[in-house]
Amino acid sequence: MDAVARQLEDRVRDLLRVVRMVRQRPHPLPPGLIGTLGLIDRAGAHPSGCHAKELATRAGLDPSTVSRAVAALVAHGLVERRADPADGRASILVVTERGRAALADAREFYDRLLGRALAGWTTEEVEALTTALGRLTTDIEGALGSTLEAAR
Numbered sequence: 001m002d003a004v005a006r007q008l009e010d011r012v013r014d015l016l017r018v019v020r021m022v023r024q025r026p027h028p029l030p031p032g033l034i035g036t037l038g039l040i041d042r043a044g045a046h047p048s049g050c051h052a053k054e055l056a057t058r059a060g061l062d063p064s065t066v067s068r069a070v071a072a073l074v075a076h077g078l079v080e081r082r083a084d085p086a087d088g089r090a091s092i093l094v095v096t097e098r099g100r101a102a103l104a105d106a107r108e109f110y111d112r113l114l115g116r117a118l119a120g121w122t123t124e125e126v127e128a129l130t131t132a133l134g135r136l137t138t139d140i141e142g143a144l145g146s147t148l149e150a151a152r
Helices: 002-023 031-043 052-059 063-075 097-117 123-151
Strands: 079-084 087-095
Touching: 031 052, 031 063, 031 087, 031 097, 052 063, 052 087, 063 079, 087 097
Parallel strands: none
Antiparallel strands: 079 087
16 A cells, blocks of 8 residues: 555645645735635525634634635625624625625636646546545544644
């Protein structure tokens, strides 16, 4: 398994390098903000809205990092903070129309890119990769959680 594990590690590293290159594409927003905006959009579909603390937990990021990203999104007019009707001390994050347009632009770019990259793949191959990546992500998160618990 060691040789296979090294090959997998190399492929994951290659993929992360390509993802970093893609994220550096010319765009009015810094690369990390599009991802945060997408998380807020997906979380905001929940009836209770999206709180920054929950966003940090979902993203696996430090709350201060999320706070800075949210502040930048608010400054760009892509996200609004609204009072939480259930807790007056808290605020709910809501994606604005301008934010939805920025997300649509980013999704269109990624859809075109993936469409070109996967043009020679069958539907079954794409589905198999999607399933395998989901499983790998879940298993790494589980292993990481176990490792962090053991370190405490």
